[in-house]
Amino acid sequence: MGRIIEFLARTDVWLGTIVVVLVPVLSALLFKKLKELRRKTNVRPKQHFIPSNIVLTEKLTSNVKSIKAIVGDSSDIIFRQFKLGNDNRSCSIVHIDGLVDAQQLQQAVLHPLLHGKQAKSRLNLFRSQSIKDYLLNHTIEVSDIKVTKEIDKVARQLLSGSVLLLVDGLDEVLILSVKKWISRSVEDPISEPLVRGPRMGFIENLRDNTAILRRMTTDPNLTFTDFEVGERTKKQLTIAYIRDIANDELLTEVKRRIEDLDIDHAAESGYIEQLIEDDYLSIFPQVQSTERPDRVMAAILEGRVAIMLDGTPYVLIAPATFSVMLQSPEDYYERWIPMSLIRVLRYIAALLSVFLPSFYIAFVSFHQGLIPTDLALAIAGTRVGVPFPTIIEALLMEVSIELLREAGVRLPKPVGQTVGLVGALIIGEAAVQAGLVSPIMVIVVSATAISSFVSPQYNAGIALRSLRFLSMFSAALLGLYGISLFFLALCIHAVKLKSFGLPYVTPGTLYSKEDWKDFFLRLPLFTMRKRPAEYYPKDQVRRKKK
């Protein structure tokens, strides 16, 4: 008893206790605060980009005036007034120059309207109800026609490329879809090239993208649901899923997050990704992004949900796990034995790209005894005369590699190659010759750079690249012990992380042998009889035959 009291009276015990209690509590508080940052809302005054007090009337001139008032007098908006057929009724079409197929407009709309005959018709064209019927049913040769009274919808449709037809005496507007604008042709996706597989990538036009997906299946259950994002810009966003496979809860969660997101302009799907992801503090991407239609198709057939935004070829897929980030569609296109080996190689490469420089640092400046004697002497020999400690040397090299890489992306193609060459020469030869770095460091850094290129998913690759620096610092601080601590922290974080309710390290946490068939290895297709259980698909069976 006395010894216990004596123990409790010691100041170092108390100090230790305080540190042990305070550090986790304080860091928990800190992170809570950081998390709250995201939930903080700013009150935005209700914005009316289109004055809602304007009402359409039966008078053409006043309607045209109202539209002019809404869209201003931009030079690209064309107002064309004419008389309907042999009738004396005034009509007006309004459209945006450049977003309309001029030839189709002329042939399918203007021509029939201007030459419309009413000889056989017994209709009284002067009654507004029948003029609408006449136009819709007899005259206009366009399939997609909407009729509406709502002024804001009219304005939005006009601005997205539809043709408005206003007729005197009608308090509604006919919205004709004869859209056509310049768009890129379908090309091989540059960020995810494959040796084998379709040479087709998404493009910037959402309609074309959904069409590409539709072309891949005639399954009636493939569903596209539309949303509008961007308070001001109102971009079209479509989620794609297979109705009888995708889990309902996942679907409602995705829909809820998309409806909840609030931003005035979503320039790229990256905006959406960052606004709907689970943990903004995590270094890992929690939503997969791809420009490969085959990848999207495979994903939605597994029961995941694709989120497509107009104006970008990058489609988001949710939920995403770490293992997905290291998978390539080619894994399934080639035979299973080589592809399993290549997939294992990818895991090793991911590990190397994070840990190789830090292991070098730890071994060289802390654990010289763990290196084989010959290698230890060789490393020591090459490091003689290098003026910096290992960590500085490693940072120097890593930073210059990252610089080169960044410069390579930005520079125009012909210049980029030269820079790559010069950079390789400078780093590889000159730095060693000048005695700034040791040749072994150059090997380590280049091996790391090469393995970080292996990642099939660009956003996973850059996450690992940033982790590498953290790992290097922990190695420089505490050697192998530091690396282990760093790895543990990383594991704890990854295990806690979730993407749309799915643990990020799935199927590493799920003790399901079914999902392990497609984890480190890619077992033969016939063994994968069921869809991955991790996404809880409604229709589980992929192959019925044993």
Add this chain to the structure above:
Amino acid sequence: MMSKGVVRKFSLCMVVLLCLSGCWDSSDIENIGFAIGFGIDPGDDEQAPIQLTTQVASTKKQGGQAATAQQGKLFQNITLKGNSMQDILRSLALQLPYPVFTDHLETIVINEDTASDYDLFILLDQMLRDNVTRSSPAVLLTKQTAGDVLDVNIEGEITSRYINNFFENESSTMKILPQKRLGEVTANLIAGTSVILPSVTKGKNTVRLDGAGVIRAKDNKLAGFLTDNEVEGINWLSGNGEGGLLNYKDEKGNTIIYEIQHYKAKPKPHYQNGKLSFDVQITAQGWITEDWSLTSNNLSENYIAKLERLAGDEVVKIMEGTMEKLQQDFKTDVVQFYDSFRIAYPRDYQKMKKDWDTYFANADVQYDVEIKIVNTGDLVKEGRLK
């Protein structure tokens, strides 16, 4: 809830602390002297009874352009006297500009006189207590000055590593004892059994393995040396060798070389009425790799059976010679017969453990050798050749 300022200050403190602390053990690899070998010799006076030669790899010379030139020594030997190993090691700091690390220690060479004057345990004590030194360095004896042995300059080699690498040749000849590592020596000393350590001698510009020294269990001191041929016998008896050659003569005096692929030695102990005896069963498989008799009937079964019998006789002769020396001169069991006895008679062994070497010296040993020739080589001669 803490105010924002406090949190900010606290995290700043943590960051500063992280930058300041840590790195205690960090020392860059080029600023370290790697001790590769130790040579232990007797000092001349009573104040400094031990003379330690530390072989430090000189990395400074290997770096940069000098590495290609390969000139000069790759190591630096520093000989100091003192009355304790640790004290001598620390005195190195007065001579070397960088700390000496022993985690790459490869070889410990002990002089004959030191080994017969001091308990081996005392000599190895520092290395066993030091948790940086591994238990992997090889322990060897020498009849010459250990410092001189380590001083032999072999082009492009560090002598200690050179010596240690000899043991990779274990499968080429029966005259090499298996490497005795520091850890194994200690295990033997603690178990109270005798140890046999390989011995090394220096020539003009060479070093070579040469026989072995026997450390008796009674006082852990050197009992004496065995020659190369007796080492061969030790390997046959203990069964620890990896294989090698058996050089013998047929009845006409022609040299025959038998190459042992693998062999087994199985001592069978018998203990009755206080009388200890061993039946040593040897089985070996191997090839004939050289035959000076130029006989035409290489493949005849009779001939092979004759060679097998002659080989067996030779092995018995070798073993008998070695056993005689072990039992009569040294009275030590370094061929691990105690192990088989311990397994067969565990209770008796507990009683006999203390004076096992005496029991061993008085034991009767019978030999039963079975040599198999599985291959006579590709050479098939027709009868025309003599």
